Amino acid sequence: MSSKVTEITEELVQPILAEMNLELVDVEFEKEGKNWFLRVFVDKEGGVDIEECGQVSEKLSEQLDEQDPVTVPYFLEVSSPGAERPLKKPQDFIDHLNSSIYVKLYEPIEGDKEHEGVLKAFENNVVTIEITIKTRKKEIEIPYEKIAKARLAVTFN
Template sequence: MGENVIRLTEELVQPVLEDMNLELVDVEFKKEGKNWFLRVFVDKEDGVDIEECGYVSEQLSEKLDDVDPIEFPYFLEVASPGAERPLKNKQALQKHVGRRVHVKLYEPIDGDKEYEGDLKSFDNDVAEIEFRIKTKTKTVEIPYDKIAKARLAVSFN
């Protein structure tokens, strides 16, 4: 059911986002405590403001009410993904070459399942990440199919 709700939400919100020149970053549908939350994360080059999120929420809420895919009470939230936004697909990785990223892998590469560093390139479905260990700079090449999760990372340098 959760995947169907996510897929339908993506379909319903896309026309609204296209009209506003916004990008769909992620959709989550999950239970926290006693409550269910449907969260839609949107963004654009210079960030989104609360009015834009409010407008998307109103438009999406109307569409969800018409289709009524969720048979129980839930909270709809539309927000910015924040500084550590998820990178959910190849296009997102390509778009963020040159930025600091954090990736978790399905299986270890060179003995590690997590890497954080600068995304130097994303070519032929391989992410090249430059990272530091103490005073040494190293590079790792990670095939896209080995990436379980990727997100932008905040750097405090």
């Protein structure tokens, strides 16, 4: 049920976002405790504001009421992905070159399933991250298909 709801929600929200010059970052449909949440994360260059999220929520809510893809009571949340925005598509990696990122892998590379560093390249479906071990910098190449999750990482210098 969850993947069908997210698919339909993506289809319904795309025209709304295109009209508002916003980008769809992610859609989640998850149960937390006894409640279901349909979360839609949107963004644009410079970030989105609460008014834009409210407009998307209003328009999407109307579409969801018409289509009725969700068979259980749920809460609809439309928001910015925040500072630790997920990187879902290849284009996300290209758009965030030289940013700090965190990746979690399906299997270890260089002895670890988790790496945090600066995104240096995304070419031929390979993500290159520069990590710092003590005072030494090292580049790690990670095939895109081995990434379970990736997001921007907030760092404090």
